[in-house]
Structures are given as structure tokens and as C-alpha cells.
Amino acid sequence: MTETKKPYHHGDLREKLLSAATNLIADGGVDNLSIRKLADKVGVSRTAPYHHFKDKNELLCAIAEQGFYQQDQIVRAISTQKTDLPAAELFEEYVLTYIRFANENSETYDLMYGRDIWKAGQPTESLKAISKNCFKLWLEWITVLQAEGVFESNHPPLRIAQSSWAALHGLCRLFNDGVYINQDDVDEIAKTTVEILIKKTS
Amino acid sequence: MTETKKPYHHGDLREKLLSAATNLIADGGVDNLSIRKLADKVGVSRTAPYHHFKDKNELLCAIAEQGFYQQDQIVRAISTQKTDLPAAELFEEYVLTYIRFANENSETYDLMYGRDIWKAGQPTESLKAISKNCFKLWLEWITVLQAEGVFESNHPPLRIAQSSWAALHGLCRLFNDGVYINQDDVDEIAKTTVEILIKKTS
DNA sequence: AATCAATCTTGACAGTGTCAAAATTGATTA
DNA sequence: TAATCAATTTTGACACTGTCAAGATTGATT
16 A cells, blocks of 8 residues: 655645545545546646546546455455354355445445446556455355355356356445435345355255 | 427437437447537537437437337347246346347446436436336246246245346446456356256255 | 427537646755 | 756646537428
8 A cells, every 4th residue: 555656746645636536536426536626626736646647547446446455354354353153144244244335435336346447447457456356355255155055066166256246246236326226125135135145054 | 219209400310319329339338429429420510419308318318218128129029939938947048138138238238227327317207117117027027936936935026136136237247347357258157147046946 | 471489500618638848846966 | 065867746738528508590380
């Protein structure tokens, strides 16, 4: 998280830009973030940010990167704190936390997994690295859970990891994008999803 | 699909705008569609489109609406053509077709279920109507399938409809947005998803 | 033939991302 | 200490964007 190059004059322009940009996105979405508005907010000229981020895409990638870091922290806390929970319940806890994160940081989540960066733009190498790592962790956990009998063993763990994550992601997006609107339902749908995903033990 | 008002001078500006807009979106995404470029392509002045669509949002809604209509047609064809298939296999067929549609019309799909319209913009009444109808059909089918034993009966059909659709949607989006990149995997992941969703009959 | 309203165009305004060139300034070297 | 250098910031410019207001065109209606 420490930067290799500290800006000369302003002192910590890069950091200030990042936090201000995150704020702008938090209230108003990515559309609310323009380089010029951002520069204005921080108190520099329109093109000053271009000395710290090659272009808008790189700025967005940097924000998304922070998001991954943050999400990783939150989610990692579960497995270390709730060690007494049985595997299946820990999984449910994870899912609910994941969805809550997506819900509370909806605009960041949008950036992290949205087309703005991954399709329309170009993901930074470091962004690719951290996101790939996040999925790797997920895959490893799924592998363990499958060995423990939480998931069926008739599919390779990679496929289960992919389709289960897609299920989570889809739910997040539908709420996030305003297609599903009733926020009260989110927990119940999430729990239904979990129960469908895990092995039936009846 | 027939319009109530035919434009005076141009003859069928509205239709031409719609199809040209759909083309622009098809190659280059929503970002590639600007009112001005569109007007230029059709051969009218920059503001001519505003006499047929209140603003860009309404144009996007109209395109999305066509998408829903199209998707409905494609998907409806399955249940009428393959009447001999057992319910579970018909469901798989549906899922694969749905995903294929999302894949082949990725930009339209993006519009249909994306934040551009539902969160950032404002969905038209007619768009809300047709999309709601699509989900209603899905829900009704899920209800039938549950009664037939394809799905577990320990959850209300609404919840199953919501979470299963979310699973599909998530898969579509991950490929659509360039997060999942290996297109060869899509069918296999889809089949895994289906097998996870439906009731185990071992 | 005159009127009207739907349609289309021209002009304008406030935004946007980003490039090129000039200005500032802290640190480094002579 | 003074001169040089390179990192940083600014100003100016360009080509875009959506959309509003006002005027021009024109088919249909009276």
C-alpha cells in the first residue's frame, strides 16, 4: 500500500486523489467521478492527476485494488474469528458477509467486478494480480469444503468455485444494479442460495 | 412493436434510429453510442432524435425493450419445440439458451439488466412491464418444476426463482464483463450450475 | 389558400478526457 | 553558494458528449 514515489510539491497528492475519488464514487457512482471534478476537490489543476495516474482507467484500477484489499480483510476476518463454527455455517457466514460488503460498498464493488475496468478499460497488472489471488483463495477454500463434504464431489472444485461464486456475484449485481429492489429480501435469498449450493444432508 | 406515431418528414426515423443504435451498441458497447454519432449515421441533425426519444435514457430503454422481446421469443421457442424432453433436461436446455443469448447479445444484455438503466437511469414504464413479465414467466415455470420434483420443496418457489436466476445472471455477467475470460468454459460451468440447482436424484 | 402542429435544423452551453507546451520548484551537483 | 536538472503543476487547446431554446421546414387540416 506504500507508494514508491512521493509527489514533490503537494506532498501526498496521490493518496489524496485516491481517497477523494473513492468518496466521489461512494456517493454518486463512477459516473460522479470526473478527473476535473476530482482535481477541483483536491485543489489542483485539471491535469495534475495525470502525473500520478496514466489515465482515468488507472485511477479506477487503483480504487478497485483498494476495494479488493478491503474485501479480503473483511472476509478473512471471519475464518480467523469464528473458528468454532462448523464448516457449512462458516460458509454461510462468508456468503452473507460477502454480500453485505457488496451492498455497503456497492459502487466500489461495481468497479471491482464491472465492465468499466475489465472490458471497456484495461485492468492494471497489479489489479489482475490481487483479484486473481482473491479467486485462488476462494478456490482453495472450496476444495477444502468439498473434501469435508460440504459440497458434492461429483464436480471438480474449480467448477464448483466458479459457479458458486457466479451465484453470489449475480445476487450482488441484481441488488447492486437496482434490478432486485427489495433490500429486505437480500438475506433470505442469500440463505436460499447457500442451502441450494451446499450438499443436502437429509 | 408497431409505433403509434410515424414521423412526418423522414418517414420512419424512429425505427431507423433504433436499429442504427442497436448496431452501434453491438459493436462497441453502450459507450460507442452517442446521440450525435447516431444522428450522423442516420443522416439527420444532432437533435433530431430528441423528437422521438425524450432523452438518451429513453432510447436505451427502447433498445433494452427489444432485447427482452427477442429473448422472450428465443427462450419461449424451447418449451414449444422440445416437448418430449424430461423437465430437468428442458431446464438445462433453457439455461444454456439463456446464457448463449447473453453471450451473443452481450451488449444488449448489458443494457437489459445493467445499472445504466435500472440504477443510473430510469426504466420506462413499458420496460418495467416487459421485464416484470419475463420474471413472472420464470417464476411460474420454477413453480411447476418444483411441483414436478425438479427442485427441492424446502423453499418457496419465489426464493428459488430469485436465487437460481441470480446464479444464471452472475455467470452471464462474469463472462460478459470480461472477468471470466475463457469462453470455452462457459458451457461446462453452466452445466455444473444446473446440476447444483436441481434436486439430486441419486 | 391559410393555419397549425409535427418535425427537423442551427446555435449555444456546460460538461468530459487528455495532449502539448510552458511555468514552478525541490533536490543535486559544481 | 550558485547553477542545473528533473519531478511536479499549470495553462491552453482540441475533440468529444448530452440537451436546451429558438427558428425553419413541411405535410395535413381547416
